[in-house]
Amino acid sequence: MGSKGFAPEPISGIVEKVEPLSNEPLVNEPSLDEPSLDEPLPGGLGRRLAELLGADRVITDPVRLRTYECDGLTNHRSTPGIVVLPDTAEQIAAIVRECAAAGVPYVARGSGTGLSGGALPRADGVLIVTSRMRRILEVDIPGQRAVVEPGVINLDVTRAVRQYGYYFAPDPSSQQICSVGGNVAENSGGAHCLKYGFTAHHVLSCEVVTPDGEIVELSADGPGYDLLGVFVGAEGTLGITTKITVRLTRLPETVQTLLAAFGSIEAGGAAVSAIIGAGVVPAAIEMMDALSIEAAEAVVRCEYPPGAGAVLIVELDGPEPEVAAQFAQVERLCRDAGAFEIRIAADDAERALIWKGRKSAFAAVGRISPAYIVQDGVIPRTVLPRVLASIDALSAESGVRVANVFHAGDGNLHPLVLFDDAEPGAEQRAEEVSGAILDLCIEHGGSITGEHGVGVDKSRYMPRMFTEADLDTMQMVRCGFDPAGLCNPGKVFPTPRLCGEVPGVRKGPHPYEGKADLF
Amino acid sequence: MGSKGFAPEPISGIVEKVEPLSNEPLVNEPSLDEPSLDEPLPGGLGRRLAELLGADRVITDPVRLRTYECDGLTNHRSTPGIVVLPDTAEQIAAIVRECAAAGVPYVARGSGTGLSGGALPRADGVLIVTSRMRRILEVDIPGQRAVVEPGVINLDVTRAVRQYGYYFAPDPSSQQICSVGGNVAENSGGAHCLKYGFTAHHVLSCEVVTPDGEIVELSADGPGYDLLGVFVGAEGTLGITTKITVRLTRLPETVQTLLAAFGSIEAGGAAVSAIIGAGVVPAAIEMMDALSIEAAEAVVRCEYPPGAGAVLIVELDGPEPEVAAQFAQVERLCRDAGAFEIRIAADDAERALIWKGRKSAFAAVGRISPAYIVQDGVIPRTVLPRVLASIDALSAESGVRVANVFHAGDGNLHPLVLFDDAEPGAEQRAEEVSGAILDLCIEHGGSITGEHGVGVDKSRYMPRMFTEADLDTMQMVRCGFDPAGLCNPGKVFPTPRLCGEVPGVRKGPHPYEGKADLF
Structure with a gap:
């Protein structure tokens, strides 16, 4: 059987049927004077979709289509053939069936904040945008869950339940704009996922439109295969989420945050190892190196201790007595590892100031470099100093500057590879350094992505992590x-491969033929 | 991408390559004078397997084959065609390829303690017994993990690491004899899985022989589909585990246990709701009703408070200050809910005494009834009193006695349905009551199994929980x-069904034909 245990609580006590949080028109809401539905796609598909959804839910105007040409991975662009804006699961099922009948590929898109091109559209395909499906359908406090549509913004879930003492734990840094449907596709995480886990750990069930146009319910509770597990994080290649039941997490009784400044990355890394090794599980433990501190200072004036080679942000949350005891321990371990300054947030305002530098680091790098690549890799915590030294060496050799921001607790490294896009060849050199960093991660037993996904960006690295048999096994599921x-073809997998070519799948005459007695 | 974050620590510090824990001969170790390899199976398979493994690793003697005719679900029996006892993953891959070539089904078996018939063999098939593969290959304390073969006994993992302050958290009540490979197949849990999760939450990767005879690595860390998630708990229908990397959990700093006696199940249920509602996550919270207390008393003299309509065992573990504060809270909540006696374990011996009654309850029921069925269902915690009242009514109507043991924190109910197998029709009446209890679970939004799995026992109930489209989606993965x-055909799924009949799978001419450009 799949994951199990925990039965959902029945709906009782504080249960709200919630109206859409806002009714203001969406930025990309189509106007009624959309140009005629010429035939950008085969099989009269545009016209069929307009009949199904209404012409105002179908975008064919080339200028407006260009709005959707990329997600957060801006160096891959492709204008979609058609964009549709459905309101219901039944409409999405109908769209998928129409695409299947016409043999046209389709891609789902939430807010388009993904960083690996998972929502990159296709010129020969349909882009299914879920931004109109943004109702919080139910808040069930005794059952500690909420039911939301895929277009609901991550932070709006928390906004709807905070008054009852709960929140939605996955906190990607895009949480003010990213959608829960996108979080499901990418199995999104954030700084606090060290303690609280990724989206997969906070989704109880999903209503999904499968590629054969059926609406099914995938659940983590109950018997049978854990299809929810394989669906969450499949980057939109196995179907489209149309409704999500999320687990709500109780707001912690107390939160304590400190900022520790170290002379070097090595010293900061030693503190991380000591904290984790002592059995403390911080809510978050984040590290920034000198270059990313410089960038953040330039923009948000977070006033981190001058001269720091690395700063560490450690946040603990939980029951008051546990946090108090462990916080004292963390402080001591930081000092033992050589922290030359430790600041403890006295209140939420001071906590926000500590986080401000970290949260703005990616964007701030734009101040010290005309352009940059955000890389995302994973390494074992314990090799952090060694890998950072190698990144330094790569940087010195190539003359490409690299700033490092690091979810230190779970080994998720975010090198920011800086370049000047006006300088010929600079982008290519940056790409090379960025790729070499991934190789370093693999060499050290890590992974090519910690939280941004594979998408179109990293599919070429998949064979470096997986054997052909491993990848074939994934393809078998995809073909199923x-x-x-x-x-969403062209994502995740490295090789354009037909299902018929995957070993074990559809080889020769049907192997079940005449073998019903096997069951 | 699949689950992610946490990179494994590199192997350093205390890392042992461990020799097999024991070398005494296995009970079923074949002797060299095994009868000749007549042809119980087509295609000269017996002879081929003997060539591959050596004749002493192949059992064909009908008397010895009968040892394997069932697992813990003793009312389903079938003597296997052949039993093989491989030593390596490569041998298992070779066996699977031989079976595939001969068109012969196969079933993997660990210790055979499963309670849903997941390891029930087939007369026309090969039973692959992993009991010889019982080496702990590696203990990596800094990385908090161990690498084990599938035949390793659950508790032996803890025995190998306890000295370093760690343990293997999944604790099925069969943990002294069940195998880790079997835990993976069934996604096994136990009393402490409320706080610590099931086997799925403690497996970092598995080496698996797929049905096409490839050896692949499935991992929860890293990009691509979370195939480990769908594999764990698939009840042996997707391949055979040959090596498991398990997560080790730090032994808690402190443990506190109490026994609370209530006049009624309702009062005990109210205490459970109050404790969970207060945000406390006990390590375990178990409830027994009057009849199961009576059975336990008759056997182990656990001296539970006389006159109790229900007892609750609550265990808290974790950091000292947190446990102390929450334990006081739990005690108060139990009193508020009407507990008439509360006993607090002063030391490990007293803790063991409290647990003794609970742990022996299943077996003890044998003292008050000649035979019984162990049922396994899930209900939402909050409907516990209502469902137990309905079970009482069922019991009164039918004259069939039912004792209830309950993992109260996660709603996992274990009704023990008592009958006299000497009385004509009694077993059938018990089966009917047992099935009606599952219907109650489904009606109340629960599940047909909490931890024992579907196997052959409950496949007929699957359509009551899932729509045809839901089951088809699972079948698609199986066919992949x-x-x-x-x-392991004939398990989990209700209908003998050909892959060709599953919608979306292999319909008509190959849909990829001529569409390589889609990727």
């Missing part, structure tokens, strides 16, 4: 869900 | 892994 290969 | 349907 999507034998026609129309659901 | 196992298109020939030879890997």
Whole structure:
């Protein structure tokens, strides 16, 4: 059987049926004077979709289509053939069936904040945008869950339940704009996922439109295969989420945050190892190196201790007595590792100031460099100093500057590779350094992505992490869900490969033929 | 991408390559004078397997084969065609390839303690017993993990690491004899899984032989589909585990246990709701009703408070200050809910006495009834009193006695349905009551199994929980892994169904034909 245990609580006590949080028109809401539905796609598909959804839910105007040409991975662009803006799961199922009948690929998109191109559209395909499906359908406090549509903004879930003492734990840094449907596709995490886990750990069930146009319920509770597990994080290649039941997490009784400044990354890394080794599980433990501190200072004036080679932000939350005891321990371990200054946030305002530098680091790097690549890799915590030294060496050799921001607790490294896009060849050199960093991660037993996903950006690295048999096994699952290969094709997997070519799948005459007695 | 974050620590510090814990001969170790390899199976398979493994690793003697005719679900029996006892993953891969070539089904078996018939063999098939593969290959304390073969006994993992302050958290009540490979297949849990999760939460990666005879690595860390998630708990239908990397959990700083006696199940249920509602996550919270207390008393003299309609065992573990504060809170909540006696374990011996009654309850029921069925269902915690009242009514109507033991924190109910197997029709009446209890679970939004799995026992109930489209989606995955349907067929799914009949799978001409450009 799949994951199990925990039965959902029945709906009682504080249960709200919630109206949409806002009714203001969406930025990209289509006007009624949309140009005629010429035939950008085969099989009269545009016209069929307009009949299904209404012409005002179908975008074909080339200028407006360009709005959707990329997600957060801006160096891959492709204008979609058609954009549709459905309101219901039934409409999405109908769209998928129409695409299947016409043999046209389709891609789902939430807010388009993904960083690996998972929502990159296709010129020969349909882009299904879920931004109109943004109702919080139910808040069930005794059952500690909420039911939301895929277009609901991550932070709006917390906004709807904070008054009852709960929140939605996954906290990608885009949480003010990213959608829960996108979080499901990418299994999104954030700084606090060290303690609280990724989106997969906070989704109880999903209503999903499968590539054959059926609406099914995938659940982590109950018997049978844990299809929810394989669906969450499949980057939209196995179907489209149309409704999500999320677990709500109780707001912690207390939160304590400190900032520790170290002379070097090595000293900061030693503090991280000591804290984790002592059995403390911080809510978050983040590290920034000198260059990313410089960038953050330039923009947000977070006033981190001058001269720091690295700063560490450690946040503990939980029951008051536990936090108090462990916080004292963390402080001591930081000092033992050589912290030359430790600041403890006295209140929420001071806590916000500590986080401000970290949260703005990515954007701030834009101040010290005309352009940059955000890399995302994973290494074992204990090799952090060694890997950072190698990154330094790569940087020195190539003359490409690299700033490092690091979810230190779970080994998730975010090198920011800086370049000047006006300088010929600079982008290519930056790409090379960025790729070499991933190789370092793999060499040290890590991974090519910690939280941004594979998408189109990293599919070429998959064979460095997986054997052909490993990848074939994933493809078998994909072919099970999507034998026609129309659901977000070209993502995750490195090789354009037909289902018929995957060993074990559809080889020769049907192997079940005449073997019903096997069951 | 799949689950992610946490990179494994590199192997350093206390890392042992461990020799097999014991070398005494296995009970079922074959002797060299095994009868000749007649042909119980087609294609000269017996002879081929003997060539591959050596004749002493192949059992064909009908008397010895009968040892394997069932697992813990003793009312389903079937003597296997052949039993093989491989030593390595490569041998298992070779066995699977031989079976595939001969079109013969196969079933993997660990210790055979499963309670849903997941390891029930087939007369026309090969039973692959992993009991010889019982080496702990590696203990990596800094990385908080161990690498084990599938035949390793659950408790032996803890025995190997306890000296370093760690343990293996999943604790099925069979943990002294069940195998880690079996835990993976069934996603096993136990009393402490409320706080610590099931096997799925403690497995970092598995080496697996897929039904096409490849050896692949499935990991929860890293990009691509979370195939480990769908594999763990698939009840042996997607392949055979040959090596497991498990997460080790730090032994808690402190443990506190209390026993609270209530006049009624309702009062005990109210205490459970109050404790969970207060945000306390006990390590375990178990409830027994009057009849199961009576059975336990008759056997182990655990001296539970006389006259109790229900007892609750609550265990807290974790950092000292947190446990102390929450334990006082739990005690108060129990009193508020009407506990008439509360006993607090002063030391490990007293703790063991409290647990003794609970742990022996299943077996003890044998003292008050000649035979019984162990049922396993899940209900939302909050409907516990209502469901137990309905079970009482069922019991009164039918004259069939039912004792209830309950993992109260996660709603996992274990009704023990008592009958006299000497009385004509009694077993059938017990089966009917047992089935009606599952219907109650489903009606109340629960599940047909909490931790024992579906196997052959409950496949007929699957359509009551899932729509046809839901089950088809699971079948698609199964057909992806196992298109020939030879890997543990007849388990989990209700209908003998050909892969070709599953919608979306292999319909008509190959849908990828000529569409390589879609990728």
